Amino acid sequence: MNIALSPNHPLRTDPLKPWPYEVTVWYRKPGSRKLIHCRRLFVKARGTAxxxxxxxxxxxEQGSIPYDGKRVIPSRPTSARPFDLQDRIGIPA
Known part of the structure:
Protein backbone atom coordinates (compact mmCIF):
# COMPACT_ATOMS: atom_id res chain seq x y z
CA MET A 1 0.00 0.00 0.00
CA ASN A 2 1.53 3.34 -1.02
CA ILE A 3 -0.76 5.50 1.12
CA ALA A 4 0.55 6.88 4.41
CA LEU A 5 -1.74 5.23 6.96
CA SER A 6 -1.41 4.83 10.70
CA PRO A 7 0.60 1.77 11.76
CA ASN A 8 -2.49 0.15 13.30
CA HIS A 9 -4.92 1.07 10.48
CA PRO A 10 -7.45 -1.71 9.65
CA LEU A 11 -6.72 -1.43 5.90
CA ARG A 12 -3.15 -2.62 6.51
CA THR A 13 -4.43 -6.06 7.53
CA ASP A 14 -7.52 -6.22 5.29
CA PRO A 15 -7.13 -3.95 2.20
CA LEU A 16 -10.55 -4.93 0.79
CA LYS A 17 -12.50 -3.95 3.88
CA PRO A 18 -15.29 -1.41 3.16
CA TRP A 19 -13.92 1.92 4.34
CA PRO A 20 -14.79 5.63 3.93
CA TYR A 21 -12.82 7.39 1.18
CA GLU A 22 -12.45 11.03 0.19
CA VAL A 23 -12.69 11.39 -3.61
CA THR A 24 -11.77 14.55 -5.53
CA VAL A 25 -13.93 15.10 -8.63
CA TRP A 26 -13.24 17.82 -11.20
CA TYR A 27 -16.02 19.69 -13.00
CA ARG A 28 -16.14 21.39 -16.42
CA LYS A 29 -18.51 23.55 -18.45
CA PRO A 30 -20.72 21.67 -20.93
CA GLY A 31 -18.99 21.51 -24.32
CA SER A 32 -15.58 22.36 -22.86
CA ARG A 33 -12.64 20.15 -21.94
CA LYS A 34 -11.06 22.55 -19.46
CA LEU A 35 -11.43 21.51 -15.82
CA ILE A 36 -12.46 24.53 -13.76
CA HIS A 37 -13.73 23.41 -10.35
CA CYS A 38 -13.03 20.55 -7.97
CA ARG A 39 -15.16 19.13 -5.21
CA ARG A 40 -14.57 16.52 -2.51
CA LEU A 41 -17.10 13.72 -2.12
CA PHE A 42 -17.17 11.06 0.55
CA VAL A 43 -17.99 7.44 -0.31
CA LYS A 44 -17.62 4.03 1.28
CA ALA A 45 -15.77 1.54 -0.94
CA ARG A 46 -13.55 -1.53 -1.06
CA GLY A 47 -10.33 -0.06 -2.47
CA THR A 48 -9.15 3.01 -4.34
CA ALA A 49 -10.44 2.00 -7.78
CA GLU A 61 -26.30 11.40 -9.77
CA GLN A 62 -26.18 14.81 -8.08
CA GLY A 63 -26.16 16.48 -11.51
CA SER A 64 -24.72 19.82 -12.50
CA ILE A 65 -23.81 22.41 -9.88
CA PRO A 66 -23.62 26.20 -10.11
CA TYR A 67 -20.12 27.68 -10.23
CA ASP A 68 -19.27 31.31 -11.02
CA GLY A 69 -22.76 31.94 -12.42
CA LYS A 70 -22.63 28.94 -14.79
CA ARG A 71 -23.65 25.30 -14.53
CA VAL A 72 -20.78 22.83 -14.49
CA ILE A 73 -20.93 19.06 -14.95
CA PRO A 74 -18.74 16.37 -13.36
CA SER A 75 -15.89 15.34 -15.62
CA ARG A 76 -13.50 12.94 -13.88
CA PRO A 77 -12.29 11.78 -10.49
CA THR A 78 -8.62 12.55 -9.89
CA SER A 79 -7.77 11.12 -6.49
CA ALA A 80 -9.12 8.98 -3.69
CA ARG A 81 -7.69 8.45 -0.24
CA PRO A 82 -8.96 6.36 2.65
CA PHE A 83 -9.76 8.09 5.90
CA ASP A 84 -7.10 7.56 8.50
CA LEU A 85 -7.81 6.96 12.16
CA GLN A 86 -7.08 10.59 13.12
CA ASP A 87 -9.49 12.02 10.48
CA ARG A 88 -12.63 13.44 12.04
CA ILE A 89 -15.96 13.24 10.23
CA GLY A 90 -18.65 15.81 10.94
CA ILE A 91 -16.69 17.55 13.71
CA PRO A 92 -15.41 21.07 13.05
CA ALA A 93 -11.64 21.44 13.44
Missing amino acids: AALRAGIRLAR
Whole structure:
Protein backbone atom coordinates (compact mmCIF):
# COMPACT_ATOMS: atom_id res chain seq x y z
CA MET A 1 0.00 0.00 0.00
CA ASN A 2 1.53 3.34 -1.02
CA ILE A 3 -0.76 5.50 1.12
CA ALA A 4 0.55 6.88 4.41
CA LEU A 5 -1.74 5.23 6.96
CA SER A 6 -1.41 4.83 10.70
CA PRO A 7 0.60 1.77 11.76
CA ASN A 8 -2.49 0.15 13.30
CA HIS A 9 -4.92 1.07 10.48
CA PRO A 10 -7.45 -1.71 9.65
CA LEU A 11 -6.72 -1.43 5.90
CA ARG A 12 -3.15 -2.62 6.51
CA THR A 13 -4.43 -6.06 7.53
CA ASP A 14 -7.52 -6.22 5.29
CA PRO A 15 -7.13 -3.95 2.20
CA LEU A 16 -10.55 -4.93 0.79
CA LYS A 17 -12.50 -3.95 3.88
CA PRO A 18 -15.29 -1.41 3.16
CA TRP A 19 -13.92 1.92 4.34
CA PRO A 20 -14.79 5.63 3.93
CA TYR A 21 -12.82 7.39 1.18
CA GLU A 22 -12.45 11.03 0.19
CA VAL A 23 -12.69 11.39 -3.61
CA THR A 24 -11.77 14.55 -5.53
CA VAL A 25 -13.93 15.10 -8.63
CA TRP A 26 -13.24 17.82 -11.20
CA TYR A 27 -16.02 19.69 -13.00
CA ARG A 28 -16.14 21.39 -16.42
CA LYS A 29 -18.51 23.55 -18.45
CA PRO A 30 -20.72 21.67 -20.93
CA GLY A 31 -18.99 21.51 -24.32
CA SER A 32 -15.58 22.36 -22.86
CA ARG A 33 -12.64 20.15 -21.94
CA LYS A 34 -11.06 22.55 -19.46
CA LEU A 35 -11.43 21.51 -15.82
CA ILE A 36 -12.46 24.53 -13.76
CA HIS A 37 -13.73 23.41 -10.35
CA CYS A 38 -13.03 20.55 -7.97
CA ARG A 39 -15.16 19.13 -5.21
CA ARG A 40 -14.57 16.52 -2.51
CA LEU A 41 -17.10 13.72 -2.12
CA PHE A 42 -17.17 11.06 0.55
CA VAL A 43 -17.99 7.44 -0.31
CA LYS A 44 -17.62 4.03 1.28
CA ALA A 45 -15.77 1.54 -0.94
CA ARG A 46 -13.55 -1.53 -1.06
CA GLY A 47 -10.33 -0.06 -2.47
CA THR A 48 -9.15 3.01 -4.34
CA ALA A 49 -10.44 2.00 -7.78
CA ALA A 50 -13.91 1.28 -6.42
CA ALA A 51 -13.85 4.61 -4.56
CA LEU A 52 -13.04 6.49 -7.79
CA ARG A 53 -15.92 4.78 -9.60
CA ALA A 54 -18.32 5.45 -6.73
CA GLY A 55 -17.21 9.09 -6.54
CA ILE A 56 -17.91 9.89 -10.20
CA ARG A 57 -21.18 7.92 -10.02
CA LEU A 58 -22.29 9.99 -7.01
CA ALA A 59 -21.27 13.25 -8.70
CA ARG A 60 -23.25 12.36 -11.84
CA GLU A 61 -26.30 11.40 -9.77
CA GLN A 62 -26.18 14.81 -8.08
CA GLY A 63 -26.16 16.48 -11.51
CA SER A 64 -24.72 19.82 -12.50
CA ILE A 65 -23.81 22.41 -9.88
CA PRO A 66 -23.62 26.20 -10.11
CA TYR A 67 -20.12 27.68 -10.23
CA ASP A 68 -19.27 31.31 -11.02
CA GLY A 69 -22.76 31.94 -12.42
CA LYS A 70 -22.63 28.94 -14.79
CA ARG A 71 -23.65 25.30 -14.53
CA VAL A 72 -20.78 22.83 -14.49
CA ILE A 73 -20.93 19.06 -14.95
CA PRO A 74 -18.74 16.37 -13.36
CA SER A 75 -15.89 15.34 -15.62
CA ARG A 76 -13.50 12.94 -13.88
CA PRO A 77 -12.29 11.78 -10.49
CA THR A 78 -8.62 12.55 -9.89
CA SER A 79 -7.77 11.12 -6.49
CA ALA A 80 -9.12 8.98 -3.69
CA ARG A 81 -7.69 8.45 -0.24
CA PRO A 82 -8.96 6.36 2.65
CA PHE A 83 -9.76 8.09 5.90
CA ASP A 84 -7.10 7.56 8.50
CA LEU A 85 -7.81 6.96 12.16
CA GLN A 86 -7.08 10.59 13.12
CA ASP A 87 -9.49 12.02 10.48
CA ARG A 88 -12.63 13.44 12.04
CA ILE A 89 -15.96 13.24 10.23
CA GLY A 90 -18.65 15.81 10.94
CA ILE A 91 -16.69 17.55 13.71
CA PRO A 92 -15.41 21.07 13.05
CA ALA A 93 -11.64 21.44 13.44
